[in-house]
Amino acid sequence: MRQCLNPDCLRSNPDNSQYCQKCGGKLLLRERYYPQSILGQGGFGRTFLAIDEDKPSKPFCVIKQFLPQAQGTDNIEKASQLFYQEAECLEDLGKHPQIPELFAYFISDNRQYLVQEFIPGETLESELDRHGVFSERQIRELLSDLLKILQFVHAKNVIHRDIKPDNIIRRSADQKLVLVDFGVAKVVRSHRTKFGTLIGTPGYCAPEQAMGQPQLNSDLYSLGVTCLHLLTRAIPSDFPDSEEGWIWQNFLQGNSVDRELEKILDRLVERDFGKRYQSATEVLDDLEPVTPRRYQRLENLLAIAKWREADEETTRLMLQVAGRKNERWLRVKDIENFPCQDLRVIDRLWVKYSGGRFGFSVQKQIYQSLGGAKNYNEKIWESFGEAVGWKVKDQWIKYKRLTFDSTAKEGHLPYGIPGETYGILWLVDRRWVWGPDFFALISRLAECN
Incomplete structure (x- = not known):
């Protein structure tokens, strides 16, 4: 069915309808979105389940229509500002994988609309x-x-x-x-x-x-x-x-x-x-559990913003936990089986003492916001490198050029762990790119929540 968006009509129409059979209103919003049904209504708007006709898979999305219940010019103006503000918030916050992504915000027939990701x-x-x-x-x-x-x-x-x-x-x-x-x-x-x-x-x-x-x-x-x-x-x-x-x-x-x-x-x-x-x-x-004794030095370094020393300590600890201290690099299977509790502790300490700027989970959020998944995608990987400041002017930077202070880009630290793909290069000058090892870590982070 196709749902009419006219607040005074709201007629359900057959799937092949281009116009509402009751009020004659156009059913295709912005030449792209076909409303299917009403999902709900609140104080500022009504939401509709819709289909995005522009995408080959014809995925579902959510249309939110500004429909204030408040009376009076001032109240309606305030409600209108809140509706626009929701679109602004979603544009920024929707980069987080657990917040719906904003697809569009526009005015049609003198009504405000926003279109966002549908979460089944x-x-x-x-x-x-x-x-x-x-x-x-x-x-x-x-x-x-x-x-x-x-x-x-x-x-x-x-x-x-x-x-x-x-x-x-x-x-x-x-x-x-x-x-x-x-x-x-x-x-x-x-x-x-x-x-x-x-x-x-x-x-x-x-x-x-x-x-x-x-x-x-x-x-x-x-x-x-x-x-x-x-x-x-x-x-x-x-x-x-x-x-x-x-x-x-x-x-x-x-x-x-x-x-x-x-x-x-x-x-x-x-x-x-x-x-x-x-x-x-x-x-x-x-x-979360109290920081285990083995992580006390890492916590102390982070607490006084010794970022480089903390990064090196993170590498040492992860190799130790994985039983790879002598080899000085981790295999993909080591990352895939890395203990969740230890991974959470390391990440929690980095997030806590950086004010939410650094940590594996921060890197995961940035990577996923760019469309990254477990499988390697060169374009996304390079975009990620630029986003966190590991790649500057088309060049992956050396370890000594990292920014070891709070002015660094979000996700800049920790620089990570030596993986099997680039382990030899890392031993020379700590200049390496995670490659598939990073994607294994992203997957493990998701499994460990």
């Missing part, structure tokens, strides 16, 4: 309805996944402002969590920003956000409420209150949550944003 999957609210409450393990996995997305979002000075189970989709293709609906997201342009009106979903909205003063860690509050709802099926208004906070443990429905996770959740939903976790990285530090 199921919302966490739907998952809760079908499978019941989440276990402690599932909540830990959810936090680990979402906090890494929020690291990326908050590094761009963006507050999502509407994190809830309905806005988190488990993607069918790889079971990864995807954060959607940036319709009320806000770019922070100053330390304190006043909006004066409630934006967000009641119950999930942090107290300061409800007062028109959202902070970056307002998203952490909403994420904490999301976890409590998935653990208990209850909503915050159901929980008895105390001076210390909500008493939610009596609603666990047979679930078991250890004291460590309890403390993390309680601090996430702390009503005073000054006492709440201040960053996603801070939460991850409590969520």
Whole structure:
């Protein structure tokens, strides 16, 4: 079927229709997108499932039509600005593999539209309805996944402002969590920003956000409420209150949550944003295991921004963990079987002390945003080298020319591990290109989440 986009009509038409059989409106939007059905409607717009006729595979996409429910010129103007702002946010944030990509933003028939990636999957609210409450393990996995997305979002000075189970989709293709609906997201342009009106979903909205003063860690509050709802099926208004906070443990429905996770959740939903976790990285530090002793030197070097020494220590540690210290290079199979826990620790330390600028996961995000996958693609690989500053003026630079300070491009460090493809060259002057070894690492990062 083909869906009419006219808000006063919305007639479903046969697949071969060019014009709506009821109102006569054109069904092909911008000579490219055929709406198929209505997906939903919110305060600022209506969303449609559509087909992109310009692509050979005719893939699905999502059309969002600006359709404000607010009354009054000022309110409609504000809503229009938010709609445009959503497009701006998605253009930048959609480079992350767990945020929908923006395909287009335009005005047609005096209406604003944006077209974005369709994420096949199921919302966490739907998952809760079908499978019941989440276990402690599932909540830990959810936090680990979402906090890494929020690291990326908050590094761009963006507050999502509407994190809830309905806005988190488990993607069918790889079971990864995807954060959607940036319709009320806000770019922070100053330390304190006043909006004066409630934006967000009641119950999930942090107290300061409800007062028109959202902070970056307002998203952490909403994420904490999301976890409590998935653990208990209850909503915050159901929980008895105390001076210390909500008493939610009596609603666990047979679930078991250890004291460590309890403390993390309680601090996430702390009503005073000054006492709440201040960053996603801070939460991850409590969520992930304590840094093993073997990584203490790496942590110490990163803490004092000794980037070159930390890069060399990373190489030494990875060779040691893989049992390849004497050979001084890793085979593809060594990378494919590299212990997930060790890989997470190394990456977490780099991300933490670089403020989200360096780390294997940062490199993975950049590589995937360029269209990279496990299989080698020379054009994408060279684009990646240029993006992270490893390739300058068509030349792969030598190790001594790397930028070992915080002004380096995102993803510039760590420079990596010596692989079997270029191991001999690396032994001479540490100038080598990962080649297939890098793609094995990208794959392992994805497997280790």
